[in-house]
Amino acid sequence: MSKLSPLMEQYYREKKQYPDALLLFRVGDFYETFAEDAVVVARDLNIVLTSRQKDDEGNKIPLAGIPYHLAGIPYHALDAYLARLIRAGHKVAICDQVEDPKLAHGLVKREITRVVTPGTIIEPAMLDEASNNFLAALVREEGMEGTEKTGRLGLALVDVSTGEFLTTEIDERSLGAELAKFRPAECIASFAPACECSRLQILDQAVFSRESASDALQSRYGEGWMDRLNLGDRPLSLRACGAILSYLHSTHFDALGHLRDVRHYSGSQFMVLDDVTLRNLEIIRNIRDRSRRGTLLEFLSRTRTAMGSRTLSRWIQMPLLSLDAIERRLSAVEELVNDPLLRESLAEELKGSADLERLMSRVSCGSASPKEMVVLRLSLARLPALQAILEKAGSTYLSDLRLRLSPCPEVVALLERSIADDPPSHLREGGVVKEGYHEEIDQLRSLLRDGRGWISALESKERDRSGIRSLKIAYNNVFGYYLEVSRANLHLVPPDYIRKQTLANAERFITPELKEMETRVLSAQERSVSLEQEIFASVRSTVAGYSLPIQERAAAMAELDVLAAGSNGRAGCAGSPGGSCLRERPGPAGVQPGGQNLPAGSTASRSG
Template identity: 45%
Template structure:
């Protein structure tokens, strides 16, 4: 048995092997030590011969899921090795095989999954001058592919992975160390190297054709799949090799370009706290927490997806807004839809488990109950006025055939285990009914036969009995043997009696003996047949699940609009953002109704493109800037917004530089992190972007900070042209309002002697004080420190010359000397003598592409200037 274990373990060296022995999964040798440590279970041993003891530990097979969950959560892989033949029929060692390898990205068990989060497995393939990306969630049947090319391909890929937050990333084995570093920077937990040949266009293409059919290229909608085939095909090969079964529920794929949606980098998602709180990483006090009133798990997952991928198409946005408006206005429609959705289970994951072959009878009952709600939901949606609601209703497949089958076949309250019987309804299958009747009523049948035989033979002492050797029999004492009927067949002779059997008793014996065992086997067989029939409908179930999830999200947005008094935003093509009485959706939710002080915002491409915001600490500058970004983002996901009026143009990206944080593991100081984020903003933003920058330059000396902050403002104004909210305590920057499009705003305060009251109102004009000492007093610093601070401040403020020198150092933006091209800067930094020939060629190719791209950008900017002239 140990030899068998070692042979199987050799095939799965990087997985913890759960080796089935009777009612336990056992682990041996190094796996036993690892499992004992990670699962906190007792390490034992057995005699392995030659005076050695084999380390071992085990877990009960019926409780294995919880232990597997712990190992997966710690980043391990688990290979499930089952007995694949009946031990009673086996000759020698029972044959065992690995039936599935569970990895962080291939989890199907509900205990290991979060209801409202996807469990993504992604595959990254470096191709040509970019990357191919394939994304799967096998628990829901999701399969998506995307490509990234050009000089910013790696950055775009990293941003998309940060959004997806996959549980596992698959890369070519030779690229694992290179790509693992990128994954580490965005917190990826598991990066798995996979065999190189799986990424070859031939093998990968064959895998795609086998899964999606020979016309998969046409389904994709694009002709050039060079970027996509290696990643998508390798992902399918990986899934089939680890899951050991057909993946019929992965029956369609979606090709998506991240550029179809607003791009949000990791810093922006973190700073705006869209789906994860900075404080503890939970949903609490996030935009998702405010908007998510979904009642289905699949609706919750889709809501998160919508928030992380705002739309860039105004028609799509308007369609969502129209649907949300109707749901907000029609209280009865909202109520009836919500009641129906409450009784719908997770159709996506139910379909996944059914197709995967792991669904039990209770899963089918959950599906049956869910399908029963569809007629009402479909009818309500089809009668709606909003075109998106009607289209969603049309997409709902009632699945009458599936519902009819399940209602006639599956018991309403079946046991959890498929091996306990009691799954199939009476009346569905005649043989099940016969066996069930035999098992339940066998004694009454035998009693009736005994009475009939006594009457027929005239032997009053005749009795029906049973023993394990001879089975059922009719016993007659020797004194009554002359009365025995001719059709009795002798079975056994005793000292004082004879035992017989009749054709009828033989029939009862065959029916009764093993009836329960045969019944369980038959019910299990029928259940598998039913599950296969439902599995064949997985594509229809997934389509309906998507429609139900979309309904749930729109309903949730309508519910939020009513509860929180939101208004419908107006999308314009005029490059304007106009917000009246805007509120921060999360903070307002925390403070409660009427406690948040609203503010107005008016930005355009000409007169008020860049706001310089000054004012005290704790006065609300950061809150104000974030609420503008959140209102714009909410409008582009199709949500109503917290304002009395909101008109906004479409923005292609939102950038934020907020707060202070270091990256110790990456060797970056707080200021270095800040500068990296600033670099990402000024190199990635366009004229259509929205930029939020809070207190840039705080991590270095005062003069360095002022200089960098001023240069950033000038660069954004002159080169980028994006709408920008820039808060600062450097009041020396406020003279930049002499540049067209830059305006000063400050957060008002009411001074009352030595005390100040924060009014939370953003008003035109500049502040000349930051009131830092007042905030220090509020924080409770000792009076001696406060007094000394005031003295030092008074002394410093009496010396104005350094500040004037900093301000004077800034020339008008138009006369700034041209900066050295970034490619030249990069060339100066190269250590050519330490580069391999291949590295040098790759670097040269990258620099060449950057020059080409910058040339196109300059020509476009020149054309814009000519157009304006």
């Protein structure tokens, strides 16, 4: 029986690291899957499954007696196919080529660069822009593991697509209601909770130990993390937060600079809306098909941004209990209702803003495209206008939001100088870096323009010299630049032409002069693309250093969007007697006057 080929040995070496995941193995322009993985991928993606019993030399392929299955997808279509695999419930490991195949000596080096699970998605096409995509970690208090008793739990939630990081400590009996608020896409724990958890993964208890958690938190937040994050007297939260960071590290999700500081919340701050209440009242999803159609969220959803949509959903699911906080929101909404110019100006400025939270996550992870960087610049450029609109705002909340929306001139200026206004979608196409930003790039582009112009001039010159009016200079990846002469004109070919290829109706030639210029042009093109990639990566890395300040401004924009949307929904009350809405004053425990028992913190109103 023959041995595995070096490529397949490399494949199984990487596959051994994540046996429970489908391995997408980059080979040239495709991500290939083999053996059992190929069968699953072909079935779930509805693509062709190829089976072979023997290799190219006729030797039987030793795969435990089963045929050699393979199925592949184009590398440029990865996101679309990856989304389908995740929706089908799979965990997917991506193995990339980590060296240039042109420079490789022997087999190209490959490594697993990322493991994608439902809770670690950052690709926009795979996410619902109106909902968070939380990963949850559950920790039981010491001595309760392995028992059926109920006790205290530590719960940590992180949305790697927005950078939000939350934690709380609760009674185990409250877990179902807590998970219903956030609807995590994936949960990790060392035990099986009594309530239903989406995509639960049972991990080794060591992942949730205090020592492991402390190491993970120190690695992310540095010295003094315990005091800064207020985790010293919250041991269950500490372990849950550390476990979630360790899990992200295990999936090769190491670019965590966009994660905000851990925010503690308490169930006593919000009205308890358990899963049964949320379902029966059809607050977020309807009973029929679990969509938003006909729900309270759909009725109230007048936000202009994706960030605002997520904030509105969270506010509805977690109504406030603090009267001061409720009054603060309602005062802001009331001011916007009574000032149509302010309300419409804010709505117009917010319209079209990018999803800054998720965009900055992609910047931090090094996956933002050139076009996304331009969108980031245009969205940040709106901040001065938003501040100016709020300059005369009277309510405390709107005044606070104005301060939180301070501009980011350094980031806007850097992107304005460095990235072309209309760059291509992919770096490999070139033309991403703006003219004048980098001297060497400008020189290379000048050489490319001159070189192509020279080749065009050479074509005219050679036609005149040879008398062959149909002579043309063309290019392909095999021979580079060449002169093509039809068979009818071969007797006119100058003696210094060097024959390169014979076709049915023509022959192709080169000249030393043409090859010399080709070398210069192709070298400049290759260097230009490589240098642009370096420059773009450097600019993106610099912008990633501003992740937390930009995300703070994104959160302020989201809250402002919800307030503006809420006031827009109530503006129709202006035709009521007195010309304004009737603002209800919440009583104790959120009980409304007139016998309405509404969630405290809502902005419900009655027209006169």
